[in-house]
Amino acid sequence: MESKNLTEDFIKHIKTYVPGVSLDCVIFGYRNGVLHVLLLKYFDINVWALPGGFLPNDMEMKEAANDVLFNRTGLQEIFLTQFQTFSSLNRGWDKNIQSRVAKEKLQLMWPKKHQEEFKSWFNQRFISTAYLALIQVDKASLTADDLSECCEWKPISELPDLVLDHKLIIEMALNYLKVQINYLPIGKSLLPYKFTMLELQKLYESILQKRLDRGNFQRKMLKLGIFDKHEKLMTGASNKAPFLYSIDEESYNNLLLEGIGFR
Amino acid sequence: MESKNLTEDFIKHIKTYVPGVSLDCVIFGYRNGVLHVLLLKYFDINVWALPGGFLPNDMEMKEAANDVLFNRTGLQEIFLTQFQTFSSLNRGWDKNIQSRVAKEKLQLMWPKKHQEEFKSWFNQRFISTAYLALIQVDKASLTADDLSECCEWKPISELPDLVLDHKLIIEMALNYLKVQINYLPIGKSLLPYKFTMLELQKLYESILQKRLDRGNFQRKMLKLGIFDKHEKLMTGASNKAPFLYSIDEESYNNLLLEGIGFR
DNA sequence: TTTTATTATGTCTTTTTAACACAATAAAGA
DNA sequence: TCTTTATTGTGTTAAAAAGACATAATAAAA
Numbered sequence: 283m284e285s286k287n288l289t290e291d292f293i294k295h296i297k298t299y300v301p302g303v304s305l306d307c308v309i310f311g312y313r314n315g316v317l318h319v320l321l322l323k324y325f326d327i328n329v330w331a332l333p334g335g336f337l338p339n340d341m342e343m344k345e346a347a348n349d350v351l352f353n354r355t356g357l358q359e360i361f362l363t364q365f366q367t368f369s370s371l372n373r374g375w376d377k378n379i380q381s382r383v384a385k386e387k388l389q390l391m392w393p394k395k396h397q398e399e400f401k402s403w404f405n406q407r408f409i410s411t412a413y414l415a416l417i418q419v420d421k422a423s424l425t426a427d428d429l430s431e432c433c434e435w436k437p438i439s440e441l442p443d444l445v446l447d448h449k450l451i452i453e454m455a456l457n458y459l460k461v462q463i464n465y466l467p468i469g470k471s472l473l474p475y476k477f478t479m480l481e482l483q484k485l486y487e488s489i490l491q492k493r494l495d496r497g498n499f500q501r502k503m504l505k506l507g508i509f510d511k512h513e514k515l516m517t518g519a520s521n522k523a524p525f526l527y528s529i530d531e532e533s534y535n536n537l538l539l540e541g542i543g544f545r
Numbered sequence: 546m547e548s549k550n551l552t553e554d555f556i557k558h559i560k561t562y563v564p565g566v567s568l569d570c571v572i573f574g575y576r577n578g579v580l581h582v583l584l585l586k587y588f589d590i591n592v593w594a595l596p597g598g599f600l601p602n603d604m605e606m607k608e609a610a611n612d613v614l615f616n617r618t619g620l621q622e623i624f625l626t627q628f629q630t631f632s633s634l635n636r637g638w639d640k641n642i643q644s645r646v647a648k649e650k651l652q653l654m655w656p657k658k659h660q661e662e663f664k665s666w667f668n669q670r671f672i673s674t675a676y677l678a679l680i681q682v683d684k685a686s687l688t689a690d691d692l693s694e695c696c697e698w699k700p701i702s703e704l705p706d707l708v709l710d711h712k713l714i715i716e717m718a719l720n721y722l723k724v725q726i727n728y729l730p731i732g733k734s735l736l737p738y739k740f741t742m743l744e745l746q747k748l749y750e751s752i753l754q755k756r757l758d759r760g761n762f763q764r765k766m767l768k769l770g771i772f773d774k775h776e777k778l779m780t781g782a783s784n785k786a787p788f789l790y791s792i793d794e795e796s797y798n799n800l801l802l803e804g805i806g807f808r
Numbered sequence: 809t810t811t812t813a814t815t816a817t818g819t820c821t822t823t824t825t826a827a828c829a830c831a832a833t834a835a836a837g838a
Numbered sequence: 839t840c841t842t843t844a845t846t847g848t849g850t851t852a853a854a855a856a857g858a859c860a861t862a863a864t865a866a867a868a
Contacts, residue, residue, distance in 0.1 A: 300565060303632075303672050339670065343632040367630040367674045369566075369606040407602065409566050409672065411630050461728075480846085498826065500847070520836040521844040543824095743815085761857065763816070783867040784813035806855095 299336040306334035308455035311419035322430035355422035416471035464541035562599040569597035571718035574682035585693035618685035679734035727804035
């Protein structure tokens with residue numbers, strides 16, 4: 283991808299961004315029983331970053347986060363919530379070796395005549411508000427941004443080297459997800475429209491990081507009265523196939539207000 | 546209070562603040578069975594605001610919030626946590642009539658020669674991170690800031706007119722308090738060292754906005770094993786006086802990690 | 809000593825959680 | 839068509855927690 287023109291564009295628009303304010307999106311997806319997070323890889327070096335961006339002067343922050351989400355995944359109207367703001371003095375590009383190398387690479391990509399702008403922009407103190415999004419992996423079509431060579435799902439247990447304080451941000455997002463599990467649309471956002479109870483259970487287990495009793499899980503979930511039961515699934519295995527369920531929007535949303543009880 | 550000199554001070558230091566970034570503190574206190582929030586009243590007009598401030602370039606945001614807390618209450622090492630960042634486009638001084646009047650007053654207080662600085666500073670878009678603090682009312686000695694004529698506890702059910710989006714911020718803080726009640730040091734932070742079980746129950750009731758059974762509350766609390774029992778209280782009433790309890794730091798902190806179960 | 813009113817605890821019922829068991833069943837293969 | 843398979847969906851119990859209400863102990867005042 284030719285990044286130079288886009289960089290020029292950015293320079294041209296730099297005055298339209300609120301200085302010192304950025305946002306990062308921790309986009310969670312669930313695949314093969316494992317929770318993944320969406321990351322971007324910078325050109326030429328093995329350093330990754332969260333999708334994010336700056337805040338346009340005339341835009342609501344959530345709207346800007348939504349744009350990031352849309353540009354990386356093609357998805358809109360996705361569950362998205364602010365969960366913490368990061369402002370530490372040592373969260374800048376000099377925080378760790380990966381960040382410093384990445385910054386040098388970025389600077390090389392910048393046009394010679396705009397080096398001063400680069401420095402003053404990237405050396406200022408940034409306050410970044412972090413958002414958490416939950417999406418269905420198979421619905422997303424991933425697109426890298428101007429500074430990155432690719433955009434990939436990475437399992438949360440095998441995170442690569444990350445710039446700035448992005449590792450910390452992901453850890454905090456995971457913790458938020460775990461603590462707030464009863465108030466977030468986990469099943470509806472992370473699973474396909476139809477799913478089996480075992481799939482739902484595995485999802486909960488991967489977030490809570492502990493095993494749950496299958497029978498009890500199923501009973502408790504079904505008793506909530508938020509599921510529609512569908513026809514059977516073809517598994518290809520020589521055994522009984524499970525029922526497929528989908529979530530009834532209205533009763534689900536009502537229930538989330540008081541919380542779905544899992545500990 | 547002579548505010549002119551302090552204003553000059555502020556102008557002198559304006560370059561030492563991160564532009565466009567502020568912080569607000571929702572400081573909760575508990576008195577006479579009612580939850581209160583600490584507010585400042587601007588000079589000459591009946592408009593109030595949350596204690597807050599700007600972020601010095603060389604300071605961590607939490608440290609700055611701590612300073613606000615200390616300057617208003619004289620207290621340090623208090624429970625303090627970030628809970629949400631407010632960045633809406635329409636949260637500025639023109640949001641409502643109270644804000645506009647307050648801004649005019651502030652501008653009048655400003656030195657003539659610094660009117661330009663005033664305008665550019667107060668007209669920029671501000672991103673404000675809101676903190677929540679829990680303190681013991683009787684330990685705090687309140688001090689107004691340079692722009693305010695007094696600093697007072699206001700019951701959450703009778704909030705006065707507030708500038709900017711401070712009413713919204715307080716509402717969100719209350720909601721956070723309610724949702725997170727099992728993970729926040731409610732009793733230890735808001736009550737004096739020694740308290741009766743009924744006092745603790747009333748506190749929970751004022752946050753959860755519902756009545757709790759006295760017997761069950763007491764048993765559940767005592768079973769947690771985090772209380773030290775003290776000698777009796779003298780009430781002056783012609784009936785049995787209740788025991789006083791205090792909280793054992795260590796076991797309390799351990800327990801908070803998993804949450805104290807109240808719904 | 810009596811009165812008083814409130815605490816601290818008791819009892820009972822209902823609900824929830826937890827651990828484990830097992831029959832029904834649908835798909836595959838013979 | 840019948841058998842094999844192993845996973846689902848439901849059952850069964852025991853233990854724990856929650857909820858509603860009752861009552862005895864008790865400390866202060868009269």
